[in-house]
Amino acid sequence: MALSEPKSLKYADILKELRVSFFAMNRLTSFPWILVENELQRNKSSDLISELLQQTCLHPLCQKFPPSVRYRRLFLSELIRREAADCDPLDQLYDALAEVLGAEEATECxxxxxxxxxxxxxxxxxxxxxxxxxxxxxxxxxxxxxxxxxxxxxxxxxxxxxxxxxxxxxxxxxxxxxxxxxxxxxxxxxxxxxxxxxxxxxxxxxxxxxxxxxxxxxxxxxxxxxxxxxxxxxxxxxxxxxxxxxxxxxxxxxxxxxxxxxxxxxxxxxxxxxxxxxxxxxxxxxxxxxxxxxxxxxxxxxxxxxxxxxxxxxxxxxxxxxxx
CATH class of the missing domain: 3.40.50.150 (Vaccinia Virus protein VP39)
Incomplete structure (x- = not known):
């Protein structure tokens, strides 16, 4: 499932890169968002967003050792912003955002x-x-x-x-x-x-x-x-x-x-x-x-x-x- 991009990252590569960057709390601007958007447009479904959510905010590692509240909030907001316009909204995504919006920020993460x-x-x-x-x-x-x-x-x-x-x-x-x-x-x-x-x-x-x-x-x-x-x-x-x-x-x-x-x-x-x-x-x-x-x-x-x-x-x- 190759993408028509210069680096030609595959679907699994996108998931891996975002997972690694998310858990290390890497700068969100460094994420391969253009590849995510291209894949969403190509598939016309929210499958990638759903899988990204499973690999990040809903992953067991995040439940045990969560990145900061602010970081998770910004990350989820980026996913929502890139949801395909012609796809049904993903309830899990908005539920996850609602959870972090109600959480208190700590001095450690x-x-x-x-x-x-x-x-x-x-x-x-x-x-x-x-x-x-x-x-x-x-x-x-x-x-x-x-x-x-x-x-x-x-x-x-x-x-x-x-x-x-x-x-x-x-x-x-x-x-x-x-x-x-x-x-x-x-x-x-x-x-x-x-x-x-x-x-x-x-x-x-x-x-x-x-x-x-x-x-x-x-x-x-x-x-x-x-x-x-x-x-x-x-x-x-x-x-x-x-x-x-x-x-x-x-x-x-x-x-x-x-x-x-x-x-x-x-x-x-x-x-x-x-x-x-x-x-x-x-x-x-x-x-x-x-x-x-x-x-x-x-x-x-x-x-x-x-x-x-x-x-x-x-x-x-x-x-x-x-x-x-």
Missing amino acids: YKSYLLPSSDAVSLLESVALISEGTTGLVTWEAALYLAEWALDHKQVFTGRSVLELGSGVGLTGITICRSCSPHRFVFSDFHPTVLQKLRDNVHLNGLSNDSSPVVSVDELDWTTVTEEKLREIRADVVIAADVVYDPEVAESLVKLLSKILSCWSVEVQPEIFICSTVRNPETYSSFKLQLENSGISQEVMTGPVSQVFPYNRLSPIELIKLYR
């Missing part, structure tokens, strides 16, 4: 990121980008990119102990735990509200100290953590995403990375991967210069990654591997 295995990583996130003085209560682009890179390079994590710095709400780490079979995974952060949200999300996704992999959530102050603590963690792989956004934070990170690398001999040093959205080139260049001045070498990891999650791919993102 769920975002679900669908994995290639058809499993989902569901996270409770803040509706606001900055909340309680921190940006750590939402998922950022570099975390999504690093998760995609991990899915393409599972061998880096399989059977190994992994430490994640600045885990935030947990998207990257939970994806690795779900898909890459690490032996042990240590999530870490410092802000108390972020740590509590992180623990909630780890638990939400069925991970614990008794699960496989063995998982823990640790408070880690980059400025005071001891070499003894780092040796206790004994990570084979260290990762971090979107942690180079402030000059002071970048300086603390470089000192921490130096401490991590000094804990072991060159032969047994962990692999370290830092993924950054380069929002401020000056801050990022300063971070890389500090690495160089600390004797830490870097290698930019090039090559495409499989596009699994919906997010803004126009942002400049760089993944580097560090070693001494």
